[in-house]
Amino acid sequence: MNRKTLVLSAALGLLAPVMAGCGGSGSGSDGGQAIVVGTTDQFTATKTGPAPFDPAYAYDTGSWNILRQTLQTLTHIPRGGGEPVPEAASQCAFHGQNVYSCKLRSGLKFSNGDPVTADDVKYSIQRVVAIHDANSAFALFTNVDRIDTHGATIEFHLKTPDATFPYKLATPAGGIVDPKLYSAKKLRDGFKIDGSGPYTFKADVKNGTLVKATFTKNPTYKGDLKVLNDKVEMRAFPDADAMGTALDKGKIDVMLRSMSPEQIKSMTDNPRKDINLTEMPGLAIRYLGFDTTAPVVKNKAVRQAMAYVVDRQALVAKAYGTTAEPLYSLIPSGITGHTNSFFNQYGAQPSVKQAAETLQKAGIHTPVKLTLHYTTDHYGSATAKEFQVLKSQLNGSKLFDVTVQGTPWKDFRDAEISGKYAAYGMGWFPDFPDPDSFVAPFLDKGNFLGLPYNNPKIRGQLIPQSRREADRGAASSTFGEIQDIVAKDVPILPLWQGKEYVAARDDITGVEWAVDSSEAYHLWELSKGTAGQ
Known part of the structure; x- marks a missing residue:
């Protein structure tokens, strides 16, 4: 076996940038023989989730990976990383801070032969926002005030400046669909996908x-x-x-x-x-999410006490070995703006004493009884072991009386969104390699988890301020402040970062x-x- 280890770019969290491949579809080198890949991702159509591959619904890594191969987007992140470059577009640029325009390549067609037009792009983006499915990534485009088309040109007029907008257009949520096949106000049920992608x-x-x-x-x-x-x-x-x-x-x-x-x-x-086993630095993170309106975790002292008790080093060692490392912030290492806010707030080693003092000062009776929920079939086989370790750590403090409950993803996600869980484990794979993708999806309005937690300074001041910075490194201090607030309030408890x-x-x-x-x-x-x- 040849083992390959790839290096992470500290600026963007992708592989070290190289020249991107371009120039159309090229020619395959496999002589027509299919390359067969395996995955443990499960794709199921249910009553509550009937459209797993509709870009107006899909918002999990597995489904997005299906869509990336089939739906074309205006921009894409080039081979090896870096800033987005045109894909379905021939050119894209900001005009001022609030207008982003793209011109379509000539001769684009959907796989059924229908031409791809600027109006189709407009339709596709507006459709995601209009359907407004709670499971979807519609929040990526709610900052769009209006979309104008002029021939092959699409102009996005933004409500507020957003330097990350080209990244958002590169996500499968920005996939271009044929209006003849995708209804403007209804999801396309089932497993069919029709696009203009590779x-x-x-x-x-x-x-x-x-x-x-x-x-x-x-x-x-x-x-x-x-x-x-x-x-x-x-x-x-x-x-x-x-x-x-x-x-x-x-x-x-x-x-x-x-x-x-x-x-x-x-x-x-x-x-x-x-x-061959190829190892790459990863940006995937795991964390505990909290419904901050649920009685058992409503008082942040309970969440802070959990932050004091959880031993990330032991958790990683027992459940994941060398395939993961402890994480002390929402923004992982390898991404610009990363800080170890939870490490700074709660210390290097777990402290039952400080956890007890925090609960006592808040008048919380112990042991605190709660259930930690996790999905049995979405993040890999080690998840069950991880939650047994968490249970052991929390119960070992004598401050908590924790049970754990595993649920298949097809039911877990619906229950999490609808607020049935007070505390639950989730994973996150960024929409794009920017610190904004580790902040806004959890803390902004219309967030991915449906978290009720709302910090006015984060939503009203810090997130908009960070998006005004075209130089993403210049936003590091803003993201640092966001991470410090999260560490104090603990609406989310980061656990580990994977390879x-x-x-x-x-x-x-x-x-x-x-x-x-x-x-x-x-x-x-x-x-x-x-x-x-």
């Missing part, structure tokens, strides 16, 4: 769950990406062990998310000549470009070469 899409579904996705190179694609294969199949597995067995038997070529810590350790300690791992057969090339530190997939980068290269 691949067409076919879903194999059993009992309402996706079992295989087939991505076939789109012959009409025109954009900035170079597609290096003709076809990729993605197969969904119930867990990491089943996915690993498929790799061992040659049924898949690549293991994507999520490999278990045990698999990673085994591949590291007992290398195989026919398998990224991909295992692939020795004849698969391009793995280092096919997954970035945000766990975004670029399947067009994969190709088949010669084993042993």
Whole structure:
């Protein structure tokens, strides 16, 4: 086994920038043979979530990774990282601070042959906001005051300055859809996707769950990406062990998310000549979220006491080994503006004494009885062990009486959004590599978690102030202040930051470009070469 370790750019949290591939779809190098990748992501259509792949609904890493291959966006983050560059657009630029305009490439077509127009782009963005689904990323575009079109040009007039807007257009929420196939006010139920991206899409579904996705190179694609294969199949597995067995038997070529810590350790300690393990710094974070209106955690002293008691070092060591590291802020290391606010506020080592004093001063009777909820099938097999460790740490302090409850993602997410959980575990993969993507989705109006926590200074002053800075490094002090406020109020308790791992057969090339530190997939980068290269 050849083990590759890639380096993280401290400025943007992606791989060190290199020249981006461009010039259309290129030609595949695999002779038409499908590259087969495995994932433990589960995609299910339910009554409450009937449209897993509609950009006006989807807002989880797995679904976005499906959409990234199929829907085109005006901009995209180039190979290796850096600021967004045009994709469906031929050029984009700010005009002043409040107007961002793009001109479409000529000859763009949806995979069904319909032309892609500026009005289609306008329709697609407005549709996400108009449907306003609680599960979606509509908040990314609520700062848009109006959209004007002039021929092939689209002008976005923003309510307030936002230097991150080009990044937001690069997300799958900004995917361009055909108005003939996507209703303006209704989600497109089921698993169909039609776009102008690098691949067409076919879903194999059993009992309402996706079992295989087939991505076939789109012959009409025109954009900035170079597609290096003709076809990729993605197969969904119930867990990491089943996915690993498929790799061992040659049924898949690549293991994507999520490999278990045990698999990673085994591949590291007992290398195989026919398998490459690629390790990358990651921006994925895990945390506890709190419904700050729930009686058991409404008093911030309870949340602060938990922050004093949780031992991140021990948690990571017992549940994840070397595949993760403790996290002491919402903004992870590797991203501009990162600080260790929770470390500074609560100290290097857990303190039961300070936790007890905090609860006593607030008049909180102990032990505090609460349930920690987690999802059983969304973040990997180690999640259950992680929550057992958390339970042991909190109960070991004698200040808490904690139980843990696991729920499948298809039910967990709906329950979390609707406020049924007082305390719960979640993961976050950034929408784009900027500190704003670790702040606004949790703390701004219309946030991803539906958190009731509202700090007027953060929402009304600090977030808007940070977005006015075109030089993102200049916003570091603002983000530092936000992180300090979060550490004091604890609406969210950061736990750990993960690394990224991909295992692939020795004849698969391009793995280092096919997954970035945000766990975004670029399947067009994969190709088949010669084993042993």
